[in-house]
Amino acid sequence: MNRFAQLLDRLAYEPRRNAKIALMADYFRHVPDPERGYALAALTGSLGFAEAKPGLVRALIAERTDPVLFGLSYDFVGDLSETVALMWPAPEIRPNAVPSLAEVVETLAETAKRDLPAILARWLDALDEAGRWACLKLITGGLRVGVSARLAKTAVAQLGAIEPDEVEHVWHGLAVPYLDLFAWVEGRGPRPESDDPAPFRPPMLAHAVEDGDFDRLDPAAFVAEWKWDGIRVQAAAGLSLETRRHRRRLYSRTGEDIGAAFPDLLEALDFDATIDGELLVLVDGRVQSFNVLQQRLNRKTVTARMLTEQPAHIRAYDLLVEAGEDLRALPFAARRERLERFIARTAHPRLDLSPLIPFASWEALAEARADPAAAGAGPDAEAVEGVMLKRHDSPYLPGRPKGLWYKWKRDPRVVDAVLMYAQRGHGKRSSFYSDFTFGVWRGSGADAELVPVGKAYFGFTDQELTELDRFVRRHTINRFGPVREVQHDAAVGLVLEVAFEGLGRSTRHKSGVAMRFPRISRIRWDKPPAEADRIEVLEAMLRSAAPADAAPADED
Template identity: 60%
Template sequence: MSGSLAAFADLLERLLFTQGRNAKLALLRDWFASQPDPDRGIGLAAITGDLGFATAKPAMIRALVAERTDPMLFDLSYDYVGDLAETVALLWPAPEHPEPPPGLADVVAALELAPRASVPAMLADWLDRLDVSGRLALVKLVTGGLRVGASGGLARMALAEWSGRPVEEVEEAWHACLPPYLPLFDWLEGRGPRPDAAGAPVFRPLMLAHPLEEADLAAIAPETHRAEWKWDGIRVQACAGPSGRRLWSRSGEDLSAAFPEIVAAMEFSGVVDGELLVLRDGVVAPFGDLQQRLNRKIVTPRMQKEFPAAVRLYDILFDGAEDLRPLPFDARRARLEGFLATHAPARFDLSPLVPFAEVEELAVRRATARAEAIEGLMLKRADSAYVAGRVKGLWWKWKRAPLSVDCVLMYAQRGHGKRSSYYSDYTFGLWRGEELVPVGKAYSGFTDVELVWLDRWVRAHTTARFGPVREVEKALVLEVVFDAAQPSSRHRSGLAMRFPRIARIRADKPAAEADRLEVLAAMVGKG
């Protein structure tokens, strides 16, 4: 295999099997330095999830491989490997008469222009011409399922290190461009001006907070800090101006289609920062209500009525075209209050400050946060500018303590990427009478050593298989911590946990002594 697709395949393979953040950064820096335009921008967009093809989907790839291999062999192999692209790459018959593969830019251009009906034959032809690593790269490219351990944040950090530009400037310039980011690379290499997002509803990097530790409390004082509630929703940025309106998540995902009523209410020019909530008569609904609206491409009027969305604001980045981020927090707060008074947008309100004379008062308020369906407190320096990223010492989040129950492991499933050979996704349950009923699923909280132990335990105690899922002997207790409990029609138990993670493996505890469903039911409404 030759050409830019070969270089992209090599990059993916190295990222997939390279451990460590610094090593991945080095691979990305080398990619930016060695590849031409537009290939490096296309690869960058694919790695960070900014590249998508409406005409090529995983189901199409499955149908193609079913024509070339034994379907049962594919199912067994996919169950073992756990990754569609890797399975297809290994099973696809080797070409009898290899031909030069297409270039990376050629693949993208062809997929963007080709009618849907012609895409399967085009993909099959490419797969016939590629070796194993090329097939892996092609399938990951067209399906968007890279899973190589390189996030958008890591990619932008690599761009900053490669170019010598501040990562904050790279973040903002990035969002002012579209793949393959030609103006961005021109600026980074000194051939053009910095991409300017002025007037455009593009995402601006958010300011983030550090978890507050006990040792940090001594520096908190009413003279130097402001306290706010940490609302139990999702962080959003609302951008509106002459060029359009957008609602962004904290990671830069466009939520506009899922919340059209919020976008319609953005009758202002500016960029504001806040929390997306379901709000009924001024009362914040449980997070489970907001989940009914998230990740939906189509939102019906009925859903908008049943789960009315709103944004509770706590900061402002731009007032019209004026950049307010260099101002101290107190000055921005005053501008935000004036902004809301002037524009009075529907479905937007102001997050109140929490007055305090000493830190002990805040500790008491934090202790009552769960009963009020609030995540905790935010503590912000009064003189802090709005700085992109997580700068320690400026903003703190003081979350309520998590809830905890002892559950019994019920099912396990293989993970993806580095974990594709391990049973790393765990479904667990609580006792309802003599029956175990599922209440949640977790794939985090444990160490690499514990993952190896759990994987071995699952393999040694499997009682049934359902495709990629193994049912296990109901004998292992896991201590699970979570942020909240809520009713759920998707779980046979009628209950579910929010953000569960495994805190401890309780191999010492008999399964019969795990918690009962009533314990979790008593926690509903306390999250």
């Protein structure tokens, strides 16, 4: 466990991508199975413990320390695992039996809930501060050491002459602790193969269009299609050779099987293929807002009323596999032709084709992006959040390869709001107030009040974060656990220019309005709080467009 703790500690303080890969590759190269496999699972977010929760950790530290002191320390440190690791009263004689990472993972998976407190306390007694922190991070989830799943897989690929994309291709057929994966990359075993007839395949993602991109890109080399406001999904179906049964699955972009929430859509997957597309709700042939779709997401059971009033639909972007043939190496133009024939042949009302946007120049595409209704999106124009650009000759590659796919989202809306509350961040931001709640004015005169409309934790630079943190500390007027209320009257306060993608009605916000994808685009030191925007500005935006819920969709 201490070796894993050292890896996490070094990763947390290492800003360079290649250096992080080198650290992980060195760990995987010198740590034996199954220890390194469990480390890989932790780094890629593939571990979960049903009975070990943050509440267990809080209960343990409450027994060992003064609760008031812990509350004050937690407020100062801002991270539960770090606070407990520092405050845990280690025994004068530390036990010699330091747990290994494999022991921790396997014990947590097999132990009954009632026995966990004693076991966890014994581990914390045996570990040093860094080991306790790593153990608690493992249990509570969210390592936050600046490592993505893709980066960890890249480090594994460096153990042999294998491309990271090859690891991605076999990843979702593997099981923790990945013994066959390590054997393959080190040349000790065959490439892992899955007999799943409907496996998940790593999605291809797009880069956001940046300034200057259009100066070097040839419009004739690309096709364009609408970027729909749903969630990216993969619909896979095939015949199991073992059971002779037709297996159907609906995956999220990250590979989570979400089919249980959409039984009506699974019925439509009566084919042997894998489709990449957008999950939407269509009522009377019209795409509904994300707010409607969200009511069906993350549900274990779906009511008959939902199935009737919120029918699920897939708008297809790409065809990855057809009749057992893997099409991903083909150019996009060829896959598109196959997809058009496939959708026409399937002719199911739950499936349709995402239309292409005709354009001859970037200026023409910009006009279409600004007015989707006039460019072919018709009554579904309000469900368009931008356009996607795909090279005619692009194969379907996992990850986010450069130069092949681009997303050009519609320009965000902007509003001036007043900072109301702040909370500490996590990981490197645990010592800064970096999560900000902001609001706009409702009412007038003496009855005017600020009502919250959103929360943002990005969009600002490191220097601006320092300035925001300083303002919060100097102008705190109240505390609610880890949350600080910041002075926000008409005379004293801080105005933030907030950019966002959409608005929706919300019963969780006092304003009745919530933003989607909000981020702080500018600090308005020049603007007094009394001149911040009013709720009427957001109401006018709502009336001018179909609502979009405040919760984020699955980004492409």
